Amino acid sequence: MKIYPKNKELFKQLIPFAQKTITICKNNKINQVIYGSFSHFYHTRDEDMKVNDIDIMIKNSDFPKVIKLLEKNNIKFKYYPKWETCIVKQGKLRVEIDSVGLGYKTIKEKTIFKKSPIVDFYGIKAQILSLKDLEEMYPIAYKRSKDNKTKILKKIKHLEKFLGRRLR
Secondary structure (H helix, E strand, O other), rough: OOOOOOOHHHHHHHHHHHEEEHHHHHHOOOOOOOEEHHHHHHHHOOOOOOOEEEEEOOOOOHHHHHHHHHHHHHOEEEEEEHHEEEEEEEEEEEEEEEEEEOOOOOOOOOOOHHHHOOEOOOOOEEEEHHHHEEEEOOOOOOOOOOOHHHHHHHHHHHOOOHHOOOOO
């Protein structure tokens, strides 16, 4: 992939930061899938979008292992067990590691790592959430959100325009 989102300079710094986390997971047999705004950007190729962070899904049971690996590699992070989220941050750079989550029809911990396509993430192979799964995720995320409804609705509308149809 050789295209960049609107915030190209920040994103160019984010790539190696995210690749480090992805590579640590891969080298230690922790499956992960990139989702969120990067998955949206990847599928739409809309260079007017901004990608401010990289979101990664892992199995909830892999969090203890990820935490030990981040500590071992002197990577600063905050773990929020209540939300099954780990945020790796350095200045403006941010990687969010989340559990797969519950309540989806097609996004399941048992199958997501088998069915998600492998893509070129700027020089390394990584799995990414499929467009079909992204279509399912946004409306559910919107319904569950307490703080980000406006932001998620904007992404839904953008994806609907790209697809030429409604998601819900």
